[in-house]
Amino acid sequence: MELELRHLRVLCAIADAGSVGRAATQLGYSQPAVSTQLRRIERHLGEPLFERSASGVRPTRYGAEVVAQARDVLARADAIGHRPPAGPDRRTLRVAATNSPMLSGTVSRVRTRLPELNLSVTSVYASSRIVELLEDGAVDAAIAADYPGMELRHSASVRHRGIVTEPTFVALPARHRLRQCAQVQLADLAEDAWFVTPDDGAGWPGVFYDACEAAGFTPVTVHEFLGDQTQLQSMIADGLGVSLVQPTLRPIPHVVVKPLAGSPLWCRYVLAWRPGTVTDDVAEALLQSATAAYRDLVAQAPHLRTWAARTWSAAGA
Numbered sequence: 410m411e412l413e414l415r416h417l418r419v420l421c422a423i424a425d426a427g428s429v430g431r432a433a434t435q436l437g438y439s440q441p442a443v444s445t446q447l448r449r450i451e452r453h454l455g456e457p458l459f460e461r462s463a464s465g466v467r468p469t470r471y472g473a474e475v476v477a478q479a480r481d482v483l484a485r486a487d488a489i490g491h492r493p494p495a496g497p498d499r500r501t502l503r504v505a506a507t508n509s510p511m512l513s514g515t516v517s518r519v520r521t522r523l524p525e526l527n528l529s530v531t532s533v534y535a536s537s538r539i540v541e542l543l544e545d546g547a548v549d550a551a552i553a554a555d556y557p558g559m560e561l562r563h564s565a566s567v568r569h570r571g572i573v574t575e576p577t578f579v580a581l582p583a584r585h586r587l588r589q590c591a592q593v594q595l596a597d598l599a600e601d602a603w604f605v606t607p608d609d610g611a612g613w614p615g616v617f618y619d620a621c622e623a624a625g626f627t628p629v630t631v632h633e634f635l636g637d638q639t640q641l642q643s644m645i646a647d648g649l650g651v652s653l654v655q656p657t658l659r660p661i662p663h664v665v666v667k668p669l670a671g672s673p674l675w676c677r678y679v680l681a682w683r684p685g686t687v688t689d690d691v692a693e694a695l696l697q698s699a700t701a702a703y704r705d706l707v708a709q710a711p712h713l714r715t716w717a718a719r720t721w722s723a724a725g726a
Contacts, residue, residue, distance in 0.1 A: 410453050414486055417479035419446050420458065424476045425704065428465040464718065473708035480701060484521040501527040502691070505539050505551040507609070508532075509678060510657055511572070512552065514702025515695070522694045534635060536561065537610020543567045543681055550682035550695055557675050559612040568692075569681040572699045577674035578656040578712065580641075582648045583663040592670045592716075599626035602650035604634045604641060617653060620673040656713040657706035668716040678703075 422432040423443070433443040451458055458472030468476055502523075506512045512530070520528055533539050536553040540563045543551060552572070555561040561569055579593055587593050599621075605614050605628075621628055632650060634641055639661065645652060646663035653674065660666050680696050687695075707713055 410449060412450070412453065414483065416446065416450050417483055419443060420450065420472075420476055420479050421483065423447065423459065423466060424468055424472075424708065426465075427467065431465075462718070467714055467718070468708045470709075470711075473705070476708060477705045480518075480705070481521075484518055487522065500525070501529050502550065502687070503529045503531070503548040504695075505531045505533045505542055505548040505553075507534060507536055507539060507552060507554050508606075509552055509554075510655065510706055511678070511699055511702040514705055515552070515699045518698035518701060519695060522698060523691065526691075534606075535608070535610040539681070540567065543683055546683065546686075549686045550680065550692070552699060553679050553681050554609065554611055554613075555677050555679060556612040556616050557677070559616070560677075561611065561679055561681065563681065566683060566685065567681055568684050569679045570692075570696055572678045572680055572696065573703050574675055574677040575656055576668060576672040576716070577653050577676055578658070578666050578668050578716075580645050580652050580654045580658065580660065580664055580666050582645055582651075583665050584648065585651070585665070587667070588665055590667065591719075592668045594624075594670045595620060595673055596624040596626060598651060599624070600629060602630035602632065603628045604632050604644065604650050604652040606635050607633055616674060623673065656716070657703070657710045659709065666712045668712070672720075 419432070419436065422436050423429055426432040426435060429443050429447065430440045433440040436443065447459070454475065456471055457469055458475055459466040460469055516528060516530060519526070531548065533542065533551070536555060539548075539551045539553045540561065542548045544564060544566060553561060553569070557574070563569070579598065581588060581593070587597060605617060608614065618627075630650070634652075638658070641652060642661045642664050644650065646661060654666060655676070656666070656668070658666055678699075680692070680699060682692050682695070684692075
């Protein structure tokens, strides 16, 4: 067989739905037909693309790579024939974004989906500053962060929609005393030194200190750090401290990423935009691009997939 676009759509639908049956419903096919198609694709590629379990399916490491490539091919195929206007008619979409690994995947997808737009991206750490830029009309759209119970506040001139709400994990040196634990109690890190990013104007690091207080301790040593994630991980690998991190973080050698028991900390990423300058279609394209970029990150984060499978399975038991 030769791979066709319809085969790629089947793979992406299965990855998105987490179930062959749900994917079949979304595609309008029967479940046996989708199962047969998946087996043919896997035979063609020479190895399994999904791990099967009672709760559904999830991409293998190889499957995650194939699905990411399939999404890229489909996005490029959808863009065929949509030629951006030449000259001054081509509009610039000004985007601000806080620290998020989904930014790169989002930008590449938006550029493919909306070739008629120039995309200008500005890195802005504080979500409170992002709101100010939106309110002032200095940017058109943004990826910002907030926390449960401390949702992003802005005027009626700005709208926002959630992209994803994720648990916060912890990065430890690979030789840490808790390295073998499937999950880590926050209280067990009471004596560790912490790397903590500065005030983001949306509730951080207050939510961190509140969680520590609820766990019965105050961090003994705190290093304020805002910089390159590789540099941060290098310091963690050298045993200089631990840090709360996004669960999609790819650890470097000598660093392990663990979920926190009970998930005491959560962060939500939101898409915010000015409806006066960003149309509903563009806002939807931005949201879908960010969501797809995050799905790809999850597919490449085995520690997050393991946590999700265990947590959702326990919740449904």
